[in-house]
Every structure is written in C-alpha cells, then in structure tokens.
Amino acid sequence: TATFVNAAGPYINNVGAMIGIKLPVFNELHGKIAFNDTLGIIPRHVPLMIWNDPVYLPWSEEERQELGAFEDTRWLLEEFPAGVHFRPEGLGQSPVLLILWTYDIEEQEPVWPPTFDDFYPEIVLRGLTRMVPALSAYINKMGRPVVDGGYYCKTRENRPLVGPLPVEGAYIIGALSGFGVMACPAAGELLAAHITGSEMPDYAAAFQLDRYEDPAYQKLLEGWDATSGQL
Ligand SMILES: Cc1cc2nc3c(=O)[nH]c(=O)nc-3n(C[C@H](O)[C@H](O)[C@H](O)COP(=O)(O)OP(=O)(O)OC[C@H]3O[C@@H](n4cnc5c(N)ncnc54)[C@H](O)[C@@H]3O)c2cc1C
Known part of the structure; x- marks a missing residue:
C-alpha cells in the first residue's frame, strides 16, 4: 500500500519524526x-x-x-x-x-x-x-x-487531528485527548473518507493539520479556552 497512517496516540510526534513531520501536540x-x-x-x-x-x-x-x-x-x-x-x-x-x-x-x-x-x-x-x-x-x-x-x-485548542499530512500518502488520526473512546468512530470514519477519496463532510477541514495555516483560524485560537469542559 502507498498509504501510511500515524495513529500512535501519545507517540504521534515520535512516529511523525520518522517522516519528518512535527505535529503541534503535547501530552x-x-x-x-x-x-x-x-x-x-x-x-x-x-x-x-x-x-x-x-x-x-x-x-x-x-x-x-x-x-x-x-x-x-x-x-x-x-x-x-x-x-x-x-x-x-x-x-x-x-x-x-x-x-x-x-x-x-x-x-x-x-x-x-x-x-x-x-x-x-x-x-x-x-x-x-x-x-x-x-x-x-x-x-x-x-x-x-x-x-x-x-x-x-x-492540540492547543483540544481539537483532534484527522486528515492528510504534507507527505504523499501519509495521514494522521490523533490528539484525541480525553474523549477518544467516544470520538473514535467519527474520527475513523472521517479518516477513511480521506483515504478512499469519498465525499467529504463539511466539517472535514476543521480537523486537518493545515487549518493552522489559515490566519482566521489562528485568530480564533487566540481567544479559545481549551481547558473548559475537559476533565
Ligand atoms: C485516565 C484516562 C481516562 C480516559 N477516559 C476516557 C473516557 O471516559 N472517554 C473517552 O472517550 N476517552 C477517555 N480517555 C481518552 C482515550 O483513552 C484516548 O483519547 C484514546 O485512547 C486515544 O486513542 P488513540 O488511538 O489516538 O491512542 P492510543 O489509544 O494511545 O493508541 C495508540 C496506539 O499506538 C501504539 N503505538 C505507539 N507508538 C507506536 C509505534 N512506534 N509503532 C506501533 N504502534 C505504536 C500504542 O501502543 C497504542 O496501541 C481517557 C484517557 C485516560 C488516560
């Protein structure tokens, strides 16, 4: 297969480093x-x-x-x-x-x-x-x-990463924080849609790594209280 998925949980940056990608996450x-x-x-x-x-x-x-x-x-x-x-x-x-x-x-x-x-x-x-x-x-x-x-x-805004990485054929599914057991069916479905080239749901872009390249998203992050509601 020409597809690689980084799903290493807390170790997504260790695995990301193997393909030269630094992800904006912490543990x-x-x-x-x-x-x-x-x-x-x-x-x-x-x-x-x-x-x-x-x-x-x-x-x-x-x-x-x-x-x-x-x-x-x-x-x-x-x-x-x-x-x-x-x-x-x-x-x-x-x-x-x-x-x-x-x-x-x-x-x-x-x-x-x-x-x-x-x-x-x-x-x-x-x-x-x-x-x-x-x-x-x-x-x-x-x-x-x-x-x-x-x-x-x-991630700093406590929103997962699901989607393609800037290396051809590589994908990320991670940063599922304290809600990954609940969120994994939807996250998995979204990732599968990316990999199979299916029609994307309208929320797909909100979970992609390249959202951080959008100045409007960066602006949004400034006032984002990522601790609220997370146990
Ligand atoms: C104390 C606690 C309570 C929680 N309670 C809840 C809850 O009530 N509800 C809820 O929805 N979520 C809860 N969560 C969060 C949930 O457990 C995580 O969000 C979820 O497990 C993340 O899934 P993941 O697949 O991204 O990572 P993980 O579940 O960590 O899976 C990553 C996998 O990658 C493997 N791996 C790592 N590195 C490599 C490598 N180099 N090569 C091969 N494999 C590798 C690991 O062995 C592991 O199996 C809780 C978490 C904790 C810590």
Whole structure:
C-alpha cells in the first residue's frame, strides 16, 4: 500500500519524526484509581458523577499543622481544581469504584508505563469526600487501590487531528485527548473518507493539520479556552 497512517496516540510526534513531520501536540498525564467499596457506600446504579467546584482536601487539625510545617507538603492544604469524578465499575456484585481526578495538569513527554505520585489515591479519595462525605470511612483504610492511567495527547485548542499530512500518502488520526473512546468512530470514519477519496463532510477541514495555516483560524485560537469542559 502507498498509504501510511500515524495513529500512535501519545507517540504521534515520535512516529511523525520518522517522516519528518512535527505535529503541534503535547501530552498530559491523567490517572485513575480503582478500589473496592466493601462497605457498599455507593449504590451500584449510580451514574458517572462529576464534582464541578474547586475543593479543599479534608484534614484533621493535627494533619493540617503537620502538612503546613513543610514546604513540600504545604500544597496539600491549598485549593484543588474542580473535576473529581467517579462511577461504579463492573456488573453484578462488583464492588469496584473508579475515581479520576487530574489536579495538576502539566505538559510532559510520554513515558511508558506511566508512574503516579504515592499520594495520588489518597488525594483523589479525600477530594471525592467533598461530594460523597460517607466515603471518609475509607480514609487511611482504602486497602490497595489499583492506580493506572495514561496520556491525553492534545492540540492547543483540544481539537483532534484527522486528515492528510504534507507527505504523499501519509495521514494522521490523533490528539484525541480525553474523549477518544467516544470520538473514535467519527474520527475513523472521517479518516477513511480521506483515504478512499469519498465525499467529504463539511466539517472535514476543521480537523486537518493545515487549518493552522489559515490566519482566521489562528485568530480564533487566540481567544479559545481549551481547558473548559475537559476533565
Ligand atoms: C485516565 C484516562 C481516562 C480516559 N477516559 C476516557 C473516557 O471516559 N472517554 C473517552 O472517550 N476517552 C477517555 N480517555 C481518552 C482515550 O483513552 C484516548 O483519547 C484514546 O485512547 C486515544 O486513542 P488513540 O488511538 O489516538 O491512542 P492510543 O489509544 O494511545 O493508541 C495508540 C496506539 O499506538 C501504539 N503505538 C505507539 N507508538 C507506536 C509505534 N512506534 N509503532 C506501533 N504502534 C505504536 C500504542 O501502543 C497504542 O496501541 C481517557 C484517557 C485516560 C488516560
């Protein structure tokens, strides 16, 4: 085949480099924890729930004093951003809760497997107790939560890249950020239309790499709040 598709997720720039193409993307590490709600605090029919206000983590007065005494732990007393969210995971008698929260977004090079701060599960649980106070029962008694996650690969405006690259026969499908599971059928369909030379939908240009060459699009980017709505 004379067709090459770069679909390497967080590594699209590493693969792009093989054909001399630098893509305008960056990566953020996003974690999640899974733990057993052995006390049955969360009813299993509860849907995905998102806390959309900033929070302060709950600490006892003694903990507060101790954390405040040291430079490297003082941040735990400061305000944390909105966005802690959770849902029950698994069917039947599954006790598993999935909890996600990215409170310290920063751009970074992808490293596999990703590693997370030892504090991460406890911070996430404490943050979630602002929405579900009864979950405080698990503070210091969480057992061994499973911690994992991955990278959101993003463009600055958080809009994916789907379409041809400036090397004949090469295409990109990537920068699907934190919504790629939901968006992949449409993104795949759009890419297939490019490759097969099918009739293009009217939104196709909005996802192409060459959109950045359009001065009107660049102007639009100046006032674009790409953090809004992205968990
Ligand atoms: C914690 C977390 C929670 C998320 N939750 C949701 C959610 O609830 N809903 C949602 O819609 N999305 C969610 N996402 C986002 C979603 O997972 C991504 O948007 C999606 O996986 C991106 O798909 P992709 O195919 O571009 O990249 P990936 O899924 O990363 O796939 C890229 C593939 O390329 C392979 N690869 C890389 N380099 C090479 C190479 N050199 N040669 C060959 N193969 C290579 C990799 O092994 C990988 O299989 C979440 C992401 C994270 C991290």
